Every structure is written in structure tokens, then in C-alpha cells.
Amino acid sequence: MSLPTQSFANWIKPPIQDAWFLTGPTGSGKSCVALDLAERIDAEIISVDSMAVYRGMDIGTAKPTMNQRERVPHHLIDLVDPTSEYSVSQFVVDAHAKADEVRARGKKVLLVGGTPLYIKTLFCGMFLGPPADWEFRAAVEADVAAFGMESLRKRLEQVDPLSAFKILDGDVRRMTRALEVAKITGKPLSHWQNQFERVQETTSCKCFALAWDRTQLHGRVNQRVDGMFSRGLLGEVKALIAKFGAFGRTAAQAVGYREPLEFLKGTVNEKDMVEQVKAHTRQFVRRQEIWFRSMPSIQRVPIACELDLGRAASMILDQCL
Numbered sequence: 413m414s415l416p417t418q419s420f421a422n423w424i425k426p427p428i429q430d431a432w433f434l435t436g437p438t439g440s441g442k443s444c445v446a447l448d449l450a451e452r453i454d455a456e457i458i459s460v461d462s463m464a465v466y467r468g469m470d471i472g473t474a475k476p477t478m479n480q481r482e483r484v485p486h487h488l489i490d491l492v493d494p495t496s497e498y499s500v501s502q503f504v505v506d507a508h509a510k511a512d513e514v515r516a517r518g519k520k521v522l523l524v525g526g527t528p529l530y531i532k533t534l535f536c537g538m539f540l541g542p543p544a545d546w547e548f549r550a551a552v553e554a555d556v557a558a559f560g561m562e563s564l565r566k567r568l569e570q571v572d573p574l575s576a577f578k579i580l581d582g583d584v585r586r587m588t589r590a591l592e593v594a595k596i597t598g599k600p601l602s603h604w605q606n607q608f609e610r611v612q613e614t615t616s617c618k619c620f621a622l623a624w625d626r627t628q629l630h631g632r633v634n635q636r637v638d639g640m641f642s643r644g645l646l647g648e649v650k651a652l653i654a655k656f657g658a659f660g661r662t663a664a665q666a667v668g669y670r671e672p673l674e675f676l677k678g679t680v681n682e683k684d685m686v687e688q689v690k691a692h693t694r695q696f697v698r699r700q701e702i703w704f705r706s707m708p709s710i711q712r713v714p715i716a717c718e719l720d721l722g723r724a725a726s727m728i729l730d731q732c733l
Contacts, residue, residue, distance in 0.1 A: 423541050423604075425504045428534045429616040431511060431521040434728075435460070435704070436622030436713075437697040438526055439632040441721045443476055445622065446524040447484055448725040453522070456485040456514045458507055460525030460534070463666045465491040465498045468652050471645045472668030474636070487514070494663040495656050501540045504533045528703040535619075535707065539604035541589070542596045552588045567591065572600035620728050621704045622721075623712040630694055637668075637690045646672050667692045 434449060436442050450457055459465075463473045467490045476486050487510045492498050507530075511521045523534065556564050561582060568576040568587050575590040593601040624632070649672040652659070664670055668689055675685040704710055713727050714720070720727075 424537065424539055425508060425533070426537045428508060428511060428521075428523075430515070431523055431534075431617045433460075433531070433534075433617055433619040433710070434522060434524045434622075435526050435531055435620070435710070437624070437629060437700045437704075438693055439629060439636045439697070440526075440622040440624055440715065441632075441724075442524055442526065442622060443474065443480065445721060445724040445728075446522060447476075447480055448722075449728060450484040450522050452725055452729065453520050455520035455522035456487065456517075458510050458514070458521060458523050459486060459488045460507070460523050460527055460530045461489075462498075462500075462503070462527040462530055463663070464489045464525070465503075466494045466496075466663050466666075467492065468648070468655070469494055469663065469666065469669065471640050471643050471648050472666065474640070493656060493660075494652055495658070495660045497660055497662055500529055500533055501538065503530055504538050504540065507534060526700055528700060532703075532707075535617075535709075539601075541593050541601070541604065545592055545596060548592055548595060549588055552591060553584075556584060564588075572602055574602035575600060578602075617709075618732060619707075619710045620713050620731070621710045622715050622724065623704075624715050626701075628716075629697060633693050633697060634690050637686065637693060640668065640689075641686060646675075649673065649676065667696055 432449070432453065432455060434442055434446050446457055449455070457476075461473065463469060464475055465488060466473075469475075475489060480486070481489075488503070488506055491506075507523070514521050523531075525531070552564065555567075561584070564584065564587050565576060565581070568579070568590055571594045572590050576587075579586045579590065590601040593599075593604065597604070645668065649669060653676070658664075659669065659673065664673060671680070671685045671688045671692065674680050674688075675682060680688065704712075711731055713724055713731075715724060
């Protein structure tokens with residue numbers, strides 16, 4: 413299949429350039445450090461948090477307070493309702509556009525958050541792919557209804573075995589997208605995504621991660637979860653259900669929300685619900701730390717106590733001298 417070169421160029425978002433990154437595991441204190449750093453470098457903050465985009469999901473995502481947002485402008489927060497889906501490709505487009513707006517105001521761009529995939533797309537770029545072919549998607553959906561999921565997987569294995577291996581059973585949307593990309597471009601989706609394997613990182617960004625001792629960080633996570641429930645996390649979930657009826661697929665899987673949703677169904681008791689949020693958050697922290705170690709351009713900022721958080725912005729700026 414022959415497609416115009418310009419089409420392929422439009423489907424690829426390159427790594428973001430000329431920005432600052434502040435990341436770190438959940439509970440590491442990014443939000444407070446980001447405020448200090450943003451003021452000192454004259455920056456606006458762009459959130460890199462896949463769950464902060466959902467309106468009303470405030471306590472469980474530890475969103476910046478309104479006072480903090482007045483102190484320093486924050487972007488890409490409260491974009492969609494919890495019933496909606498917000499994809500990583502949409503995030504990449506929105507983040508680049510918002511960064512351009514911030515620079516046009518003469519401000520620096522400070523990207524703050526801990527969602528590894530979101531950070532990686534900005535570090536390495538992303539293949540967004542061609543627009544949806546709705547007729548093709550409808551045909552695939554009809555085939556799945558007639559012949560089942562296994563036929564869809566076998567079809568993908570023939571076209572793009574690497575994507576078939578990576579995509580989880582039952583994920584019809586991603587399997588269909590992989591088939592769609594192969595049909596339109598003549599090459600498998602895994603071919604277009606290989607920039608992630610090459611790790612072609614951004615070259616003009618300053619990137620830092622707050623690094624705690626594992627035991628201390630787990631203690632902070634436990635305190636954070638207890639604090640969320642004491643501030644009314646369960647009530648927040650009930651209010652969202654009353655307003656929207658149900659959470660969308662992505663929002664319902666967020667740590668801190670899927671456990672209360674299970675509790676409200678009666679499948680776990682309250683004590684187990686709280687312990688599950690703590691355990692799931694600690695598991696996510698371990699995945700975050702593994703990812704941070706895999707990216708050599710991220711400079712670690714060692715944090716041993718609360719006092720260090722207060723001077724972390726200075727430590728970061730010292731590393732830039």
C-alpha cells in the first residue's frame with residue numbers, strides 16, 4: 413500500500429523539547445516541590461497524570477488544591493467526566509499543544525506527574541496512527557459477535573504477532589486498532605511503535621525524579637491512603653456514582669477508586685478495602701521505580717526526610733549549574 417509521506421509525518425508526534433520534567437513515585441511529594449520549582453524557574457505546570465484528567469476524581473488522585481492552582485497555573489486537569497475515555501494519544505496531542513501555549517506566554521514548561529506511559533510518550537515520541545476507519549471497526553465487531561474473541565486473536569497473530577502477544581485477552585479495542593493500522597498503512601502497529609524500543613529520548617529537557625528509601629516511601633503511601641479516606645474518598649465515589657451512574661472503563665480501574673467500587677458492591681469489607689488500596693498503590697510504586705531506573709536521562713534527587721522536600725527545588729537547580 414502506498415500512502416503519501418506527509419500522512420505518515422502527521423501520524424507521528426516527536427519527543428517534546430525544551431521542557432522540565434519532575435516525576436517520582438506516588439507519595440513522593442511531587443506536587444509541593446513542583447510549586448517551588450515552577451516559581452523559581454518562572455514556569456507553568458502541565459500534569460502528567462492519567463487519572464487527574466477526570467473531573468470529580470479529586471481526593472483519590474491527590475489533585476493540586478485550588479490555592480495551589482492559583483499560585484501556579486496547572487494544565488491538563490479536569491478535562492473529561494469519569495464516564496469518558498481519555499487515551500494516551502489524546503494526552504500527547506494535548507500536552508504538546510499546551511506546551512506551545514505556555515511558551516508563547518514567555519513561560520517555561522514544567523511537566524509534573526508519575527504516569528510512566530504518559531512520561532515515556534513525551535520522552536520518546538509516539539506513533540499516533542491514522543484516523544479511525546469506522547466501517548472496518550464495525551466489521552470487526554460483527555465478526556467478534558459471530559465468531560468470538562479467539563478468532564480475533566488468531567487474525568491479529570497472522571497480521572501482527574508481536575502486538576497479539578502484548579495485548580491482553582479480551583481487549584477488543586486495542587486488537588481492532590492494531591488490525592486497522594496494519595490495513596491502512598500496510599505495516600503492523602508494532603513496526604510503528606518501535607521508537608519505544610529504541611528509546612530515542614528528548615535531548616533538550618531537564619528531567620528529575622524524587623527518590624526515597626523504599627521503606628520510607630511505603631510509610632508515606634500508607635499515610636497518604638489513610639488521609640484520603642479521612643478526607644472523604646468513599647463519599648466522593650458515592651457522589652460520582654449518584655451523578656454519573658457508573659464509572660467508565662478506565663476510570664473504574666484507577667487505584668483508589670476500583671477498591672471503593674468493589675466495597676460498594678459488597679464484595680469486600682471496609683478494612684480490606686483500605687488495605688487493598690495501600691497494597692495496590694505500593695505495587696504501582698514499584699512499577700514506577702523500575703521504569704525510572706530504565707531511563708538514564710532522569711536524574712535522581714535523593715530525599716531522606718520532609719526537610720529535604722523543602723529544599724528539593726534548590727537541589728534540582730544545583731544539578732543544572
